[in-house]
Each structure stands twice: as structure tokens, then as C-alpha cells.
Amino acid sequence: MAAAADEAWCRETFPQVMELVSPRLPQRDTCALLSISPWCHRALTANPKLWEVLDLHEMKKAGERLISALSLARYCHLKVLNLEFAQDIDDCHFLHLKEMGAILLEELKFLNLNACQRISDKGIEAVTSLCPNLRALSIYWIVGLTDASIEHTVKNCKKIIDLNLSGCKNISDRGIHLVADNYQGLQKLDITRCIKLTDEALQEVLQKCSALESLNLYALSSFTDKAYTKIGNLTRLTFLDLCGAQNLTDDGLTCISRCGSLTYLNLTWCVRVTDVGVVAIAQGCRSLELLSLFGILGVTNTCLEALSKSCSNSLTTLDVNGCTGIKVRK
Numbered sequence: 001m002a003a004a005a006d007e008a009w010c011r012e013t014f015p016q017v018m019e020l021v022s023p024r025l026p027q028r029d030t031c032a033l034l035s036i037s038p039w040c041h042r043a044l045t046a047n048p049k050l051w052e053v054l055d056l057h058e059m060k061k062a063g064e065r066l067i068s069a070l071s072l073a074r075y076c077h078l079k080v081l082n083l084e085f086a087q088d089i090d091d092c093h094f095l096h097l098k099e100m101g102a103i104l105l106e107e108l109k110f111l112n113l114n115a116c117q118r119i120s121d122k123g124i125e126a127v128t129s130l131c132p133n134l135r136a137l138s139i140y141w142i143v144g145l146t147d148a149s150i151e152h153t154v155k156n157c158k159k160i161i162d163l164n165l166s167g168c169k170n171i172s173d174r175g176i177h178l179v180a181d182n183y184q185g186l187q188k189l190d191i192t193r194c195i196k197l198t199d200e201a202l203q204e205v206l207q208k209c210s211a212l213e214s215l216n217l218y219a220l221s222s223f224t225d226k227a228y229t230k231i232g233n234l235t236r237l238t239f240l241d242l243c244g245a246q247n248l249t250d251d252g253l254t255c256i257s258r259c260g261s262l263t264y265l266n267l268t269w270c271v272r273v274t275d276v277g278v279v280a281i282a283q284g285c286r287s288l289e290l291l292s293l294f295g296i297l298g299v300t301n302t303c304l305e306a307l308s309k310s311c312s313n314s315l316t317t318l319d320v321n322g323c324t325g326i327k328v329r330k
Contacts, residue, residue, distance in 0.1 A: 027055045045074045053080040057112070062086030063093035070103050077107050084114040084138075091123035098126045105131040114140040114164075121148040128156035136162035140190075143167060147175035154182035161185055166192035166216065173201035180208040190216035192241075199227040206230040214239035218266070221246045228252035234259055243268040243292075253277030257284030266292045268319070274298035275306075282306035292319040300325040 025033075030050055034041045044050060051074040056062040062083060069075055083089050097103050108131040113119060119142055128134070134157040139145060145168050153160070160183050165171055171194050179186070180201075186209040191197060202223055206212075213236050217223065224247040231240065232255035240262060242248060248270045256262075257280040265281065265288060267273060273296050281288070282303065288311045293299055304326065307315060320326050 023050060027053060048074075048077050051075050052077055053082070054078055055080075055082045056086055057082045057084040059086055061088060063089045066093060067096060070097060070105075071100075078105055079107055080110045080112075081105070081108060082112045083116055084112045086116055087118070089113075089116045090118035091120055091126065094119075094123045094126035094130075098129060103130060106133055108134055110134075110136040110138075110162075112138045113142065114138050116142060117144070120144055121146055121152065124149040125152040125156075128153050132157060133159055135159055136188075138162075138164035139168060140164050141167035143169050146170045147172055147178070150175035150178045154178050158182070162188040164188075164190040165194055166190045166218075167194075169193060169195055172196040173198055176201035177204055180204040184208050185211055187211055187236075188214040190214075191220070192216050192218040193220070195220070195222070198222070199224055202227040203230050206233060210234060210236075212237055216241045217245065218243045220244065223247060225249055225252035225255075229255040231256045232258035235261065237262060239264045241266040242270055245270045246272065248272060250274055250277035250280070254280040257281045260284060261287060263287050263289045263314070265290070267296065268292045268294040270296060272298070275300055275302040278303035279306040282310040286310050287314050289314055290317040291315065292317075293323055294319045295322040297322075297324055299323050301327060301329070 030044065034044055054066070054069055054075060056065055059065060063086070066083070066089070070078075111127070111131060111134055124139070124145065137153060137157065137160055139149070150171065163179065163183065163186060173196070176191070176197055179189070189205065189209065189212060197220065203226070206227065207230065210233060212234050215231070215234070215237060216239070218241045221244050223245065228245070228248050229252050231237070237259045238261050240256070240259070243266045245267075246269070249272045253273055254277060262285040265285065275298070278293065278299055279302065281291070283306065291307070299320075307318065
């Protein structure tokens with residue numbers, strides 16, 4: 001009887017417990033559970049929800065692991081692939097997957113290739129060809145990529161709504177024009193430190209991608225009010241980072257104040273801004289939760305009074321470090 005009970009526990013109870021616990025574990029631990037017993041292996045591999053994410057970030061030999069994992073049937077419903085900082089990933093791994101023919105990641109929605117520096121335009125062409133229904137692509141700090149990568153992406157992935165190009169310093173206006181023309185339903189765009197971009201390209205994005213909810217323009221000092229004024233047309237915008245926008249003036253900020261849904265606004269080192277622009281923001285963006293005025297010398301207690309009147313119910317974070325015009329009242 002005891003032996004039969006032990007076998008029942010091994011065959012049924014233990015795998016059921018592991019199936020309940022494993023969704024709360026890191027994927028690496030879930031994979032380790034596969035080797036505990038044949039019954040546990042069978043129970044876990046039969047649960048498709050456990051294999052919708054493949055997380056290889058910062059892992060060694062991630063390219064080999066990727067090819068090995070995608071050859072397994074349990075990853076046929078993969079939705080999220082994270083290769084962030086997997087430094088040994090390169091073009092050959094994606095080209096190999098493409099040449100295998102049988103692998104098509106039709107259900108993949110999110111692909112994170114952040115800082116995979118050994119990937120070139122050729123690798124982007126190969127990997128995007130495998131995931132036609134991709135919704136979010138993050139290629140932060142792959143500095144060797146050019147407009148060709150954008151061309152491959154818009155050709156192969158028609159449904160992108162979240163695009164992170166942060167640090168891709170060789171992306172030019174041509175690439176951003178492709179984004180504007182092909183992703184008019186775009187909701188999130190990060191072009192931090194894409195230093196080759198001009199007002200013309202940003203204007204086109206702002207005109208055609210009117211559904212934007214998040215826009216990151218961090219460390220882009222070359223844009224002017226010619227482009228910034230068009231941000232005011234983004235009625236759904238909730239997140240805007242303009243840190244280092246040295247050419248932003250009160251006129252541009254007043255136009256931005258039409259974005260009434262804004263909850264996050266970073267104006268750090270926007271050195272030409274004064275009380276006039278911040279008061280306009282206070283009056284127009286009454287849902288603000290975070291506002292950074294760090295390093296702006298042209299603001300005074302006047303803008304604080306306006307924020308107090310209009311945003312006191314929502315504002316939880318206000319950074320005025322370095323704002324020497326703001327005085328502590330005794």
C-alpha cells in the first residue's frame with residue numbers, strides 16, 4: 001500500500017504541485033524542474049502557458065540555447081523572446097533559424113534584442129522574417145544598425161505598435177520616415193540618442209502616428225520648436241521625455257500643454273524654458289504625476305503656485321533640483 005501511495009504521489013500529486021508552482025518561478029528554475037521525474041516533465045511540458053516566454057537575457061551561449069529551445073515543440077506558442085545583453089548572439093544564429101525553414105514564430109509578440117552588439121542589419125532581416133505578427137521590438141544600443149534594419153522590419157512585421165530604437169545612432173531621417181509611413185498605429189516610440197534625426201523626420205512621425213501614448217526624445221538636443229509644437233496634436237500621449245531639449249522654448253511647451261492626458265513629463269535641462277511654459281503645462285496637463293524641472297534656471301515660485309493650484313491632486317513627484325530661481329519661503 002505504501003509503495004502504491006508513493007507511486008501515486010510521484011505520478012500525480014507532485015507533478016500537479018509543480019504545475020501550480022512553476023508559473024511563479026523564473027524560467028530557468030522551471031526548466032530545472034523538468035529533470036526531476038518523467039511525470040513532472042510530462043506535466044510541465046503539457047502546459048503551454050509555461051513556454052510562452054523564452055528568457056535568455058545575459059546568458060552565456062544564448063545563441064546556441066536559442067536554436068536548441070526553438071527546436072522543441074513546447075515553444076511553438078512562444079510570445080515573448082528576451083535576448084537582452086546576450087552578447088554572444090550574432091547574425092549566424094538568426095540566419096540558421098531562417099534556413100531551418102520549419103521554424104516560424106507566428107505567435108511571437110515581443111522581441112528584446114537590447115545591446116546585442118554583434119547583430120547587424122542582416123541579422124535583423126533574418127529574425128524579423130520569422131515573426132510576422134510581432135507587436136513590440138526593442139533594439140536599444142545596437143549601434144551598428146542602419147536604416148536597412150528599419151526597412152526589413154517594416155517589410156516583415158506589419159503590426160508593430162511599440163518600437164525602441166534608443167541608441168541606434170546610425171538611424172537617419174530615412175528610417176524614421178519608414179516608421180511614420182508604415183506604423184501609423186504606433187503607441188510607443190523611443191528614439192533616445194538617435195542623433196542623426198532632424199525636425200523634418202520628427203514632424204512626420206508626430207503627424208502620421210497620432211495614436212502615440214509614449215514618446216522618448218531623451219538626449220536629443222538638435223530638435224527645435226518647429227517639431228516640438230506638433231507634439232501638442234498627440235491627444236493620447238501620457239509619457240514624454242524631453243531631457244536635454246536645449247532648443248525647447250515656452251512656445252513649444254505651450255503647444256505641448258494641449259496633451260491633456262500627460263502623466264509623466266521630463267524637462268530636465270530644458271534650459272530655455274521659463275515660468276510661462278511650465279504654467280501652461282500646469283493649466284493644460286492636470287493629470288501629471290511626475291514632472292522634472294531639474295537644472296532649469298528660468299523657473300521661479302510662480303510655476304510652483306500654478307502646479308499647486310492645478311495638479312495637486314495628481315502630482316506625486318516634482319524635481320526642482322538645480323532650479324536656483326525657486327526660493328524656499330520661510
